[in-house]
Amino acid sequence: MFCHATLVGTPSGLTLAGEGGAHQSINTPLIGMGQPGLTYYEPAFADELTQIMRHAFAHIQAEDGESVYLRLSTRTIPQLARDDDDWESGALQGGYWLRKPGPGAEAALVFSGAVAPEVLAAYADLADDLPGLGLLNITSPDLLHRGWSARRAARWTGTPPAPSYVETLLSTLSPAAGLVTVIDGSPGALSWLGGVRGMRVSPLGVDRFGQSGDLPDLYQRYRLDAAAIVDAAAELFLG
Numbered sequence: 691m692f693c694h695a696t697l698v699g700t701p702s703g704l705t706l707a708g709e710g711g712a713h714q715s716i717n718t719p720l721i722g723m724g725q726p727g728l729t730y731y732e733p734a735f736a737d738e739l740t741q742i743m744r745h746a747f748a749h750i751q752a753e754d755g756e757s758v759y760l761r762l763s764t765r766t767i768p769q770l771a772r773d774d775d776d777w778e779s780g781a782l783q784g785g786y787w788l789r790k791p792g793p794g795a796e797a798a799l800v801f802s803g804a805v806a807p808e809v810l811a812a813y814a815d816l817a818d819d820l821p822g823l824g825l826l827n828i829t830s831p832d833l834l835h836r837g838w839s840a841r842r843a844a845r846w847t848g849t850p851p852a853p854s855y856v857e858t859l860l861s862t863l864s865p866a867a868g869l870v871t872v873i874d875g876s877p878g879a880l881s882w883l884g885g886v887r888g889m890r891v892s893p894l895g896v897d898r899f900g901q902s903g904d905l906p907d908l909y910q911r912y913r914l915d916a917a918a919i920v921d922a923a924a925e926l927f928l929g
Contacts, residue, residue, distance in 0.1 A: 703715060703716060703804070703873075703874030703875045703895075703896050704874055704896055704905075704908045704909065704912060704914065705763045705764070705765045705804045705874055705905065706763075706764055706765075714896075714899055715761075715875065716875055716876055716896050716897070716898070716899060717875070717876050718761055718875060719732065719761065719802075719831060719873065719875040719876055719879035720875075720876050720878060720879055722759045722761060722831075722832055723831055723832045723835055723879065725759075727756050727757060728756055728757050728758070728759055728832075729746075729749070729756050729757070729758050729759070729830070729832060729833065730758075730759045730761065730830060730831070730832035731746075731758065731759070731760050731761070731829055731830045731832070731833075732760075732761040732762075732802045732803040732828070732829065732830065732831070732873075733760070733762070733781070733803070733829050734767070734801070734802070734803050734804065734806040734827060734829075735767075735769055735770055735806070736769055737769070737770075737772065738781045738829055739760070739762070741778050741781055741782060742758075742760065742781065742782065742829065743760070745782050746758040746760070761803065761875075762803075763803060763804035763874075765804045765905075767804065767806055767807050768807065770788075780829075780859075781827075781829045782829075783830075783833060783855050784828065784829060784830040784831070784832070784833035784834040784837070784855060784856065785826060785827060785828040785829055785830070785834060785856070785859060786826075786827060786829075786859075787824060787825065787826055787827075787859070787862075788825045788826065788827040789813065789823070789824060789825035790824060790862070791822050791823065791824025791862050791863055792821060792822025792823075792824075793822070793862075794822070794863070794864045795821075795822035795823065795824050795862070795863050795864060795867060796820070796822070796863075796864050796866065796867050796868065796927065797816075797820045797822075797823050797824070797863075797867055797868055797869075797870075797923065797926075797927050798823065798824035798825065798826050798863055798867060798868075798869050798870075799812060799813055799816075799823070799824070799825050799826070799869075799870050799872070799919065799923070800826040800828060800869050800870065800871045800872070800880060800883060801825075801826075801827060801828065801871070801872040801873065801880075802827075802828045802829070802831060802872075802873045802875075802879070802880065803873065803874055803875075804874050805872050805873065805874050805909075805914055806827075808872070808909065808914060808915050808916045808919060809825070809872055809916075809919060810825075811916035812916040812917075812919035812920050812923070813825050815916065815920050816920060816923055820923065820927060824862070824863065826859065828873075828880060831873075831879045831880055833855075834854075834855065834856040834859075834883075835856075835882060837854035837855050837856060838854045838856050838857065838886055840854065841853065841854040841857065854886075856883070856886055857886055857887065860883070860886055860887050860889070861887070863887075863889070865887055865888065865889070866889075867889050867890075868889060868890040868891070868892070868923075868926040868927050869883055869884055869889050869890070869891045869892070870891075870892045870893075870894065870919060870922045870923050870926060871883060871891060871892070871893045871894065871895075872894045872895070872914065872919060873894075873895045874895070874896065874914060875895055875896060876895055876896065876897060877893035877894060877895030877896075877897065878893075878895075879895070880893060880895070881893035881895075890926055891926075892922040892923070892925060892926040894913055894914060894918060894919065894922055895914075896912050896914070
C-alpha cells in the first residue's frame, strides 16, 4: 500500500513582495532537497511546468515513486520561444542549458525559478564581456544533488561508477570556470554546485525573511536583480 501526492507551494521567496515576510518561503528549497521520499522541482516557465506535472502524476502512482513538491510563483514572466524539444529530457532530470556555453567556457550563470527575467537580463549585459558565457536553468536542485551524492557514494554502495547528470552538465565548462548561482530562496540550494568540479561560486539568494514592498525594490535590496548578478560576475570573473 502506498500513498504519494503532488504538493504545490507558492510563492517562492521574496517574489510575492506585497504580502511581506510572513508569506515568503526562504528555506523551502532546502526542505525539498532534504526530505526523504519527496522530489522537489522549481520550474521557471509554463512549458517546463507542463512536462513536470505530467511526469509527477505518473511518478506518484508508481510503486517505487515519491511525492512531488513544486515550488512555484504567482509572478507573471515572459515565456520562451523554443526552437526544439531537446530541453524536455533535461528539465525532468533537473536542469538544462538555456544558453549553451562555448567550448571550455570560463563562466556560467545558474538559476532556478522566478528570477529568470533578472538572470536573462544579466546574461544579455555580460555576454559580450564573457565569451562563451553559459546560462544553466536548474529545474530541480534536488535531483541534481541526489544524483551527485549517489555518484560519490558508489564506492560504498557497490554501484558501478558513472558520471552523475550534473557532472555531465558542468563538464562543458572549463574546470577553472566560475558560477554565479541565483535563486529566490536559500543560496545553499545552488551554491553546492561549485563542489561538483571544484569551481568558484558566487551565490545569490535570500538568507533572511524579507520586507513588504514592490518587487523591484526588494530584489534590489536583497541582491536578486540584474545589476547584482552583473556585479557578482564581475567580482568572480574579473577580480
